[in-house]
Amino acid sequence: MRDQAEQLRMKMSGNLGVLGRSIAVVSGKGGVGKSNFTTNFALMLAKLGKKVVVLDMDIGMGNVNILIGRNAQYNLKDYLVGEATLSQVILDGPNNLKYISGGSGLSSVIQWSPPMFNSLVNAFETLQRNFDYILFDMGAGATNWSLDILTSIEEIIVISTTEPTSVTDAYSMMKYIHFRDQNKKFYLVVNRAYSNEEGRETCIRLKNTMLKFLQKEINILGSLPEDPTVRKAVIDQIPFSISYPDSPISKTLDAMVNKFMNYEGEAVYAQDQTTTFLKKLKNIFSKGRV
Structure with missing residues (x-):
């Protein structure tokens, strides 16, 4: 494990140049879209x-x-356990979008090992070198390993609905992340609002609470x-924006x-390499968090 950590430190000590913008999309509970x-x-x-x-x-x-x-055919778990290469799990989507599937029908609990984390x-x-935007669609709620990843990502989009339970859970999620990194940049989206006023009031309530x-x-x-149209698109398996x-909604x-x-976060990685996603992950690895 010491050798792996040292290799990782050497690999990440160089200048990574201008990196893609990494954004995590989270929610406090499932079913919010x-x-x-x-x-x-x-x-x-x-x-x-x-x-x-994605x-x-x-x-x-x-x-x-x-x-x-x-x-x-292959998913992220296949890559992490060494059953597929990274190029095999990067799949083609519409509009030249690329995505890596999380898989389905399997246990969502994986036992992290140093080689697996190193692969991650x-x-x-590689993705930060080759893409402008890397979007992490995180599982609902918070686990130790997901919070470690969220701590490393510079920008977080939080999804809530107007329901009181969803608002409370969204606040709790932001609070957990904030306690780990007070410099985190949060963006709030309220989904499935029945009126502009309802959506605006929910946004303001969460903003003021924070x-x-x-x-x-x-x-x-x-x-x-x-x-x-969202439900129709899901049934047809064609994204509503297409x-x-x-x-x-589109x-x-x-x-x-x-x-x-248009937010100033567009250049966050080019300006300050000391707080990049990869370097924060390296710190987690060196501390034996996984």
């Missing part, structure tokens, strides 16, 4: 000419490939409307994507 948001958000970025890859980090329970109607870091290094109890500012991306580009998400791209 997180994977659907991630998939369509990524597709819109790719449509704008960005090089985008990592389905709900290992063993992922569904990104299902949402876009593609079969995945190697994959992330400010009052944690003295933490968060960025509001906005709210997405409840839209029947099958219903003129629907209310138009709202398009504006949200442009708003996100």
